[in-house]
Amino acid sequence: MKLAFQLAYRNLIGAGLRTWLNVIVLSFAFIIIIFFNALLQGWNNQAKEDGIDWDYGYGHILNENYDPYNAFSIQDGHNLIPETIDNAIPILIQQGSIYPEGRMVSVLLKGIETDQNVLKIPTEKFKHSTANIPAIIGKQMADATKLAIGDEVILRWRDKNGAYDASNITIIDIFNTTVTSVDAGQIWLPLEKLWNMTNLHNHATMFVSNNEYQVKPLVNWEFVTQKALLKDIEDIIATESIGSAVMYLVFLLIALLAIFDTQVLSIFKRQKAIGTYVALGMTPSKVVSLFTIEGTMHSIFSIVVGCIYGMPIFLYLNQSGIKMPEFAGDMAIGLDKAIFPVYDPLIIGLTIIFLILASAIVSYLPARKIAKMNPVLALKGKLQ
Amino acid sequence: MIKFLLKGILRDRSRSILPIIITALGVGLTVLLSGYLKGAFGDIIDQNARFETGHVKVMTQAYAENKDQVPNDLALLNVSEWMDTLRADYPQMQWIQRIKFGGLIDVPNAEGNTRAQGPATGMALDLFSGKSGENKRMNLEASLVTGTIPKDSGNAIIGHDFSEKLNLNLGDEITLFGSTMNGSMTFKTFIISGTIRFGTSAMDKGALIIDISDAQLMLDMDNATGEILGYLKSGVYEESETSSVAASFNDSYKQFTDEFSPEMLTLREQNNLASLLDYADVMSALFIFIFVLAMSIVLWNTGLLGGLRRYQEFGIRLALGESKANIYWSMVMEAVLIGVIGSILGTIIGLGITYYMQVVGIDISSYLDNSSMIMPSVLRAKITPSLFYIGFIPGVLAMVFGTMLAGIGIYKRETANLFSELEV
Amino acid sequence: MIKFTHIFTLLLCTSFVVQLTKISQKLTAKEIIEKVDDNMSSDTQITESDMVIHGKRNSRTITSKTYIRGKHDSYTEYLAPAREEGTKMLKLDDRLWIYSPSTDRSIQLSGHMLRQSVMGSDLSYEDMMEDRELTDIYNAEIVSEEEIDGRNTWKLELIAKVNDASYHKRMIWVDTERFVPLKEELFAKSGQLLKETIMSNITKIDGRWYPKKMNYKDMLKSGKGTDFIVKSIEFNAEIAAHIFTKGSLRKS
Numbered sequence A: 001m002k003l004a005f006q007l008a009y010r011n012l013i014g015a016g017l018r019t020w021l022n023v024i025v026l027s028f029a030f031i032i033i034i035f036f037n038a039l040l041q042g043w044n045n046q047a048k049e050d051g052i053d054w055d056y057g058y059g060h061i062l063n064e065n066y067d068p069y070n071a072f073s074i075q076d077g078h079n080l081i082p083e084t085i086d087n088a089i090p091i092l093i094q095q096g097s098i099y100p101e102g103r104m105v106s107v108l109l110k111g112i113e114t115d116q117n118v119l120k121i122p123t124e125k126f127k128h129s130t131a132n133i134p135a136i137i138g139k140q141m142a143d144a145t146k147l148a149i150g151d152e153v154i155l156r157w158r159d160k161n162g163a164y165d166a167s168n169i170t171i172i173d174i175f176n177t178t179v180t181s182v183d184a185g186q187i188w189l190p191l192e193k194l195w196n197m198t199n200l201h202n203h204a205t206m207f208v209s210n211n212e213y214q215v216k217p218l219v220n221w222e223f224v225t226q227k228a229l230l231k232d233i234e235d236i237i238a239t240e241s242i243g244s245a246v247m248y249l250v251f252l253l254i255a256l257l258a259i260f261d262t263q264v265l266s267i268f269k270r271q272k273a274i275g276t277y278v279a280l281g282m283t284p285s286k287v288v289s290l291f292t293i294e295g296t297m298h299s300i301f302s303i304v305v306g307c308i309y310g311m312p313i314f315l316y317l318n319q320s321g322i323k324m325p326e327f328a329g330d331m332a333i334g335l336d337k338a339i340f341p342v343y344d345p346l347i348i349g350l351t352i353i354f355l356i357l358a359s360a361i362v363s364y365l366p367a368r369k370i371a372k373m374n375p376v377l378a379l380k381g382k383l384q
Numbered sequence B: 001m002i003k004f005l006l007k008g009i010l011r012d013r014s015r016s017i018l019p020i021i022i023t024a025l026g027v028g029l030t031v032l033l034s035g036y037l038k039g040a041f042g043d044i045i046d047q048n049a050r051f052e053t054g055h056v057k058v059m060t061q062a063y064a065e066n067k068d069q070v071p072n073d074l075a076l077l078n079v080s081e082w083m084d085t086l087r088a089d090y091p092q093m094q095w096i097q098r099i100k101f102g103g104l105i106d107v108p109n110a111e112g113n114t115r116a117q118g119p120a121t122g123m124a125l126d127l128f129s130g131k132s133g134e135n136k137r138m139n140l141e142a143s144l145v146t147g148t149i150p151k152d153s154g155n156a157i158i159g160h161d162f163s164e165k166l167n168l169n170l171g172d173e174i175t176l177f178g179s180t181m182n183g184s185m186t187f188k189t190f191i192i193s194g195t196i197r198f199g200t201s202a203m204d205k206g207a208l209i210i211d212i213s214d215a216q217l218m219l220d221m222d223n224a225t226g227e228i229l230g231y232l233k234s235g236v237y238e239e240s241e242t243s244s245v246a247a248s249f250n251d252s253y254k255q256f257t258d259e260f261s262p263e264m265l266t267l268r269e270q271n272n273l274a275s276l277l278d279y280a281d282v283m284s285a286l287f288i289f290i291f292v293l294a295m296s297i298v299l300w301n302t303g304l305l306g307g308l309r310r311y312q313e314f315g316i317r318l319a320l321g322e323s324k325a326n327i328y329w330s331m332v333m334e335a336v337l338i339g340v341i342g343s344i345l346g347t348i349i350g351l352g353i354t355y356y357m358q359v360v361g362i363d364i365s366s367y368l369d370n371s372s373m374i375m376p377s378v379l380r381a382k383i384t385p386s387l388f389y390i391g392f393i394p395g396v397l398a399m400v401f402g403t404m405l406a407g408i409g410i411y412k413r414e415t416a417n418l419f420s421e422l423e424v
Numbered sequence C: 001m002i003k004f005t006h007i008f009t010l011l012l013c014t015s016f017v018v019q020l021t022k023i024s025q026k027l028t029a030k031e032i033i034e035k036v037d038d039n040m041s042s043d044t045q046i047t048e049s050d051m052v053i054h055g056k057r058n059s060r061t062i063t064s065k066t067y068i069r070g071k072h073d074s075y076t077e078y079l080a081p082a083r084e085e086g087t088k089m090l091k092l093d094d095r096l097w098i099y100s101p102s103t104d105r106s107i108q109l110s111g112h113m114l115r116q117s118v119m120g121s122d123l124s125y126e127d128m129m130e131d132r133e134l135t136d137i138y139n140a141e142i143v144s145e146e147e148i149d150g151r152n153t154w155k156l157e158l159i160a161k162v163n164d165a166s167y168h169k170r171m172i173w174v175d176t177e178r179f180v181p182l183k184e185e186l187f188a189k190s191g192q193l194l195k196e197t198i199m200s201n202i203t204k205i206d207g208r209w210y211p212k213k214m215n216y217k218d219m220l221k222s223g224k225g226t227d228f229i230v231k232s233i234e235f236n237a238e239i240a241a242h243i244f245t246k247g248s249l250r251k252s
Helices: A002-015 A017-056 A139-145 A191-198 A231-269 A271-279 A284-320 A345-371 A375-380 B002-011 B013-041 B043-053 B061-065 B079-089 B160-165 B212-218 B239-253 B274-308 B311-319 B324-359 B392-412 B415-422 C002-012 C029-040 C111-115 C125-129
Strands: A060-063 A088-098 A105-112 A134-138 A152-158 A164-175 A186-190 A206-209 A221-224 B056-060 B093-108 B114-125 B144-147 B155-159 B173-179 B185-196 B207-211 B227-232 B262-266 C044-054 C059-069 C073-080 C088-092 C095-100 C105-109 C138-148 C151-160 C169-175 C181-187 C193-205 C208-218 C226-235
Touching (some): A002 A284, A139 A164, A231 A271, A231 A284, A231 B274, B002 B324, B013 B274, B013 B392, B056 B061, B061 B262, B079 B227, B185 C095, B227 B239, B324 B392, C138 C169
Parallel strands (some): B114 B207
Antiparallel strands (some): A152 A164, B093 B173, B155 B207, C073 C088, C088 C095, C151 C169, C181 C193, C193 C208, C208 C226
């Protein structure tokens, strides 16, 4: 067997340019598959991380009367902050209306602690603001309402007894996020302020927990796991993954076509050599395996070559990330400005195994013909 | 000469079949992958187009300005005239109406008193005419969890989780309470004909889908609609086509002095999709480039090998006195012929499969846990004009280049060596 | 629409019991309100009115007939346009039902729904449900005397004394002779002006001075607001008791 490998190696190296062409094509396929997978994985992670950073944290703790998908539940869906809760930041949600240019726009008012560090909402900006009611909004909200930093807009809300109140709020910051669930139709205010505005002191609608939060049963509150919150994103990624698998397959087919092509021709060209092998006492099956190994070795070479030029590229991209244009569609797809590819050893391992197996098969198929050859004719180099 | 070569190619199958098959396969794969990439990178856009933006969308300017508020009071009036105009002026597109609305769903008990209530996000689609393609476009049939798509007035489908929350069963009656485009109160009873799950919590927990005629009746929007969406009949978004349609429409009908005159926005101009479109273009172009490069190497290799395997033949021809240039020339011409034949075949095969992938697609819903229906669960390719020629780059150019390279060997050969090579 | 009827009962408290010839200048703000209140309310009241909604692109007129019994019960039936015809609204104390003839169903609005806006206006059902006496909710004070459209008025400032008043402060201009409000402004806790009501076309009906036209406007929104025009009004008429039962919410 060792001999077979040595022979195969020599034959390949001896074939020179032809071998390297095949190897390069195959290595392209290899690199593309790994890279694209890493990109997708990176995107996946990015979308999840964005979701976690901006909205989900390590799970939400919702008031039992609050249903995030039912705006009517906001009115009663809050309660006093339980004393036993820690490692979670409270958020109070109330409804209000703003009137940019005389149009009434319904908004959700979200009160958040100014010194929280669980979510990326730039709440520290509140500390430096001298505005009567400082407010932070997302870019999507800013675009929809045509509000800019420094703008004042009148906000009308109701306190806990239903009494109307209205005042100007000042937009002190606009954040840019891909997570629309903290952006569209929402205004972030300091929690203390919202408490004062609504007279709902020490009330919260929900909590966002951090990674040290210990799940324990709380009366009137329900814990929603991070995993459940991330489900929508995971579903989208799953679709993307299957979609990209089709691309890998087509790409791989091309590379395999190259090997197949080479195999057919090299078997055709080297009939004399085959005849010689058989004449020297090799069984046809051994010759078949020799050729199969030779073909398969393309894939091993390609992996080595791919690593040689791929590694530096991968490492570089891993450092700098892949720049993405800024955009935020209506769909909750997080694509931040740069994606950092994530290389999954399992995927790489599987790709390598698949590549070797597939090339072994396409190498074996044409090589089968050898077994049926007449050694004498082959030795003479007669076309068969 | 060409005729002679062609005969040679056709009769000597050993020198034609394999290269042609490989060229055709390679070209076919190139075409297919390019089409697939175009489709794959377009799927987020496609999803937006199907659910939100259309390829173009016509709204009143006032509606467009406030579209996040679903301002049906600013809806487009005289819709049938506008539909006729659009159909006549831009027959290359399919025009459909949609109305979005909000409302309260009230579920009665046996005595007719309120048993449960919940706010609904309504969407009215053209389901009854049978010609709108909305069912397919919105993936409704596949997203149904129970029941059927509404076929008669007064039927509605509702988000599956929503139906569970309200404890609704198929055939149950609900009353939808909302306000008309004029702000008046309005009621309509619907029978639940099906429940649906798109895979986005917001829709699954609050969506109500009814036919547009019911919505127009209920919302007092007779001959009015919130949005008219236009889809290119090819089903695939074409930037240049849609922007020229939009430009010509806005030129003719948009009046800056009347905020209730219609305006047409392309997909690109909606939902911040411009940069996403650019991104998809760049990415697919990049991948197609790498792919064409790889394919070129493969086919170059084929050309090279094709030349190499015929050394014997060339040796004989040289021995018979044919000039090297002549052999070289005929060999290159042969490569061109093989390349062209292979590329034509490959392009036809590739386009065929791509077209199938565009129209039918690969249904991957069985691989998904039936939850992300809003994302395309059918993978689709996209036929673009470039697919008609892109295969010829690796198919002809690479092939010929490979053959030319291989043919250099002919010049290097010493006639003296020929006889040893002729030794059979 | 019922909401305006209620504002009428609320603000104007329709009953000019006696045509007051001379009013003592020593009246306190509270007494003035009570006078307006007492004088303008009647045991029952039947009003036919037009509501003119000035939308962004057109104006619409809705005609309705409202029956009011005491302070807490009211019943409204819509007469025109055809689309609204037969729609009914019944308020009994703090409960509110809406009936639609097309579906033959009545829906009770409760809790969160009551905070939603009525008919796309800026008035919530809750606003409309408010049926407490002004003097129970507010401490009143005469701020000044002002002239509006050639009429002498007291300018009253009402500050909420309970914490669940929708509007923390109201300014009401009351005609010093006719005891009819001519203008009202509603303020948020912060002092921000939210709404303005202007009464006009003060006519003598049935021995009472009554504003036959009222313009109601959300001051935060652009637009012309909504007009409420009384076409006919009947005081202390006999109203059958079954009107104020859920049974009346059926096809008639």
